[in-house]
Amino acid sequence: MQLCNVGHGFDYETEKVARIFLPYEKINIIHGYMPGDNTALCALERKGETLYARAEVCLAGKKETFTERVADTENGKKSELAVARCLYNCLSAVTGYKSSWGILTGIRPAKLFSALADSSGVTAAKDIFKNDYLCEAGKTDLCLKCAESEKKITGLNTPASFSLYVSVPFCPSRCSYCSFVSHSVEQAKGIIPDYLRLLKKELMFTGEIAKRLGLRLETVYIGGGTPTSVKAEQLNELLSSVRENFDFSSVREFTVEAGRPDTVDREKLGVIKSAGATRISINPQSMDDAVLKNIGRRHTSKQMTEAFYLAREAGFDNINTDLIAGLDGDTFEGFKDSIKRILALSPESVTVHSLSVKRASNITRRGEMPDESTGCIAGKMVDFARETLQKSGLLPYYMYRQSKTVGNLENVGYAKPGFEGLYNVYIMDETHTVLACGASAVTKLKEPRGNNIERIFNFKYPYEYINRFSEIISRKEGIEDYYGKYPVFDK
Numbered sequence: 001m002q003l004c005n006v007g008h009g010f011d012y013e014t015e016k017v018a019r020i021f022l023p024y025e026k027i028n029i030i031h032g033y034m035p036g037d038n039t040a041l042c043a044l045e046r047k048g049e050t051l052y053a054r055a056e057v058c059l060a061g062k063k064e065t066f067t068e069r070v071a072d073t074e075n076g077k078k079s080e081l082a083v084a085r086c087l088y089n090c091l092s093a094v095t096g097y098k099s100s101w102g103i104l105t106g107i108r109p110a111k112l113f114s115a116l117a118d119s120s121g122v123t124a125a126k127d128i129f130k131n132d133y134l135c136e137a138g139k140t141d142l143c144l145k146c147a148e149s150e151k152k153i154t155g156l157n158t159p160a161s162f163s164l165y166v167s168v169p170f171c172p173s174r175c176s177y178c179s180f181v182s183h184s185v186e187q188a189k190g191i192i193p194d195y196l197r198l199l200k201k202e203l204m205f206t207g208e209i210a211k212r213l214g215l216r217l218e219t220v221y222i223g224g225g226t227p228t229s230v231k232a233e234q235l236n237e238l239l240s241s242v243r244e245n246f247d248f249s250s251v252r253e254f255t256v257e258a259g260r261p262d263t264v265d266r267e268k269l270g271v272i273k274s275a276g277a278t279r280i281s282i283n284p285q286s287m288d289d290a291v292l293k294n295i296g297r298r299h300t301s302k303q304m305t306e307a308f309y310l311a312r313e314a315g316f317d318n319i320n321t322d323l324i325a326g327l328d329g330d331t332f333e334g335f336k337d338s339i340k341r342i343l344a345l346s347p348e349s350v351t352v353h354s355l356s357v358k359r360a361s362n363i364t365r366r367g368e369m370p371d372e373s374t375g376c377i378a379g380k381m382v383d384f385a386r387e388t389l390q391k392s393g394l395l396p397y398y399m400y401r402q403s404k405t406v407g408n409l410e411n412v413g414y415a416k417p418g419f420e421g422l423y424n425v426y427i428m429d430e431t432h433t434v435l436a437c438g439a440s441a442v443t444k445l446k447e448p449r450g451n452n453i454e455r456i457f458n459f460k461y462p463y464e465y466i467n468r469f470s471e472i473i474s475r476k477e478g479i480e481d482y483y484g485k486y487p488v489f490d491k
Contacts, residue, residue, distance in 0.1 A: 001025055001059070004033045007044040010080045014042045016105040016403075017084050021091045023404045024357070037061070042087050044070070044079055053079065055086035057094055064093040081132050088134065099408045100379065101401075102134025109139075109410070110146035110399050111429055117147065142386070142396055142412065149397035153425040156252070159448035160216040160488045163426050164246060166203070167438025168227040168238070169462055172260050172298055195439070195462050196234055198469045200241040202437045202476070207245030209479050210435065214488055217246055218432070219253040219423040222277075227256055228263040232271050239275035248276065253422045255279040259322075262299035264307035269314035279421065282307050283322035286330060287338040294329040301341070308345050318419055321347045325385070326355035326378035326406040335381040336388075343392050348419035350394055352385045354378055354409035356402040375407030382409055389414040398425045435479070439465040445479065447486045454482055 001022055003014055011029050018027050018040060033041050041056040051070040057063065066089040072078035084103045092098050106112060116125035122144065129135040129143065170192065210217070220242065227235065239256070248254075256277045258264050261284060272280060284304040286292055292299065311319055321342050325335060342350060355378065386396070394414035398421070401410045413424055427434060427444075430453060434444045443456040456475050459465050465472065 001027050002034065002036070002039045003027050003029045004039065004041045005029060005031055005043075006033055006041065008042075008079065008083060010042070010044075010083055013080050013084050014040075014087055017087050017103055018091065019403065020088070020099050020101075020103075020105065020408050021095050021097060023408075040087060040090070042083050044083055051079065053082035053086045055083070055090045057087070057090035059091070059094045062094040064090040066090050066093075085134065100136045100139050101408055101410075102129075102136070104129070104133040104135055104139075105401075105403075105408075107400050107402065108428060109401060110143045110150060113140070113143035114147035114151060117144075138383070138386075139410075142399065142410075145396045146399045146412070149395070149420060150425050150429055153397075153420060153422055154429050154431045156218070156422075157426075157431050158216060160214060161218045161431070162210065162215045162433040162435055163219040163221065163423055164206075164217060164242070165423075165427075165434055165436040165438075165441060166199070166220070166222045166238070166242060167224060167436065167441045167458075168222065168230065169225040169439045170229045171224065171226045172229055172262060191462055191466060192230060192234065194466050196230070196238055198466060199238065199438050201469070202472065203241050203245045205473055205476060206435050206437055206479075209476065210246065213480065213483050215433070216250045217248065218250065219426060220246070220248075220251060220255065221423045221427075222256045224257060224259070226259045226263055228258040228268050228272075229260065232265075232267040235268055236271045236275075239271065239277075243275060253278055255281065255320075255421065255423060257281045257283075258307070258311070259283040260297070260299060261304040261307035264310060266310060266314065269311055269316070273314050273316065277316075279318040279320065280311060280316055281320040281322065282311060283320075284338075284342075285322060285324045286327055286334075287341040288330060288334045291327050291330045291334065295327055305341075305345065308347070318348045320349040320351060320415075320421060321345070322351045322353060323385070324353045324355055325381035325409070326374050330377075330381075332377055332380050332384070336384055339385055339388055343388070349413060349415035349421060350385075350389055351411065351413045351421075351424075352382060352389075353411045354382060354405045354407065356405040375409070378409055379407045382412070385414075386412070393417075397421075398428055400428050443476070443479065445482045448483075448488050450486070452486065454478075 003018055015027055037058050039058050043054045045052055052067055053070050054067045056065045066086045068082045068086050070079050070082045088103045113125050116128055126140055129140040254277045256272045258280050261282055287301040289300050323338055393416055396412050397415050398413045399410055413421055433446045436443045439462045440460045441458045445454045456478050458472050459468055
């Protein structure tokens with residue numbers, strides 16, 4: 001599509017709205033109007049003393065226009081939202097599609113709702129979501145519930161707080177939808193020993209910095225990839241290194257992803273338990289064996305059930321599971337069955353993701369993009385999950401959204417009260433610093449008493465991580481430089 005912006009600079013906002021309807025199409029932005037098919041005009045224009053937002057869309061032989069008067073003489077936020085609404089209404093009319101999130105496209109809708117509620121009250125925040133962003137009541141209510149839960153968790157934060165993320169970027173196989181930098185264990189087994197050796201060095205270096213700065217460790221998250229794809233003795237060495245190099249006296253939560261059920265066994269669970277992990281995540285994504293095969297997973301739903309019970313036998317009383325709405329070959333009835341079978345296991349939390357098709361995924365590489373019907377079915381799936389999980393006592397506690405998600409939907413974590421995933425909230429809310437180690441890890445430095453954020457990036461691929469490790473260590477020195485500008489403790 002050709003997106004023509006006239007009289008304003010809201011390129012980012014108008015492109016985001018266009019992608020709600022055309023998520024996989026190339027969008028070219030120009031400043032000026034060139035009429036033609038597959039073209040959208042977004043204009044901000046003055047007639048006398050009155051400012052108007054106007055959109056005109058020509059798509060697949062259909063044409064729609066929409067105009068809105070703007071009570072914003074400074075071309076600010078109200079103008080931006082008015083232009084976005086006009087474009088949204090035109091595209092909705094020509095495509096017949098209406099997003100339950102309206103024009104809201106940010107990754108953290110609950111954080112926005114919370115800020116609006118703090119400044120203007122809950123009722124006003126609801127009105128803004130409805131009238132300014134065109135959000136449906138169900139999504140607004142979801143934001144309210146997540147915002148309330150997140151606030152309780154972020155309230156535990158102190159100026160010295162931080163979390164630790166450790167990346168183990170290896171998996172048994174690559175899922176069709178995956179865009180993470182993960183390598184199959186079979187292909188990468190030759191470099192795993194070197195990777196783990198250097199990762200332990202990075203952990204030691206990072207831990208020394210945290211101690212010198214007097215930082216307080218709140219949560220630890222070992223993710224990937226699938227950390228349990230490495231051997232039990234390798235996993236033990238890694239977890240031991242984490243414990244040796246960081247002060248765990250203040251840790252509220254220690255999570256290890258045991259994502260693939262086919263990587264879970266008694267020995268590895270024993271290693272994780274002995275290391276003091278308080279929470280694990282076993283993620284089937286579906287309980288339909290045909291769907292699992294479609295997405296490139298090598299385990300079955302039976303293996304998921306067996307792995308879950310093994311974890312219970314090992315003493316884990318805080319287990320999360322993940323499901324994805326909109327997977328290839330899944331149906332509404334099949335997804336309902338997955339939800340019911342997961343609930344029969346009685347996990348402490350369930351995270352329901354919506355399929356997001358990223359550029360680096362095999363789905364994109366093969367050109368197997370989901371059609372509109374997938375988004376409609378996925379919408380029914382997440383609605384069913386929300387209703388069913390809440391009835392079962394699992395309440396929404398955090399949420400985020402991604403671009404190119406089927407149906408323009410969301411990802412939501414549900415948990416029994418007292419079992420909310422603290423790290424999930426901290427990373428999404430950007431509550432405090434996250435020190436990250438390993439390939440593709442991103443350290444996010446947060447000003448202790450403010451909102452400034454800076455990032456330090458590690459190299460993405462394991463072989464880069466190994467070959468350029470000295471550069472990673474050099475970059476990590478920036479942590480102390482940052483806290484030199486924003487000291488943890490007042491002098």
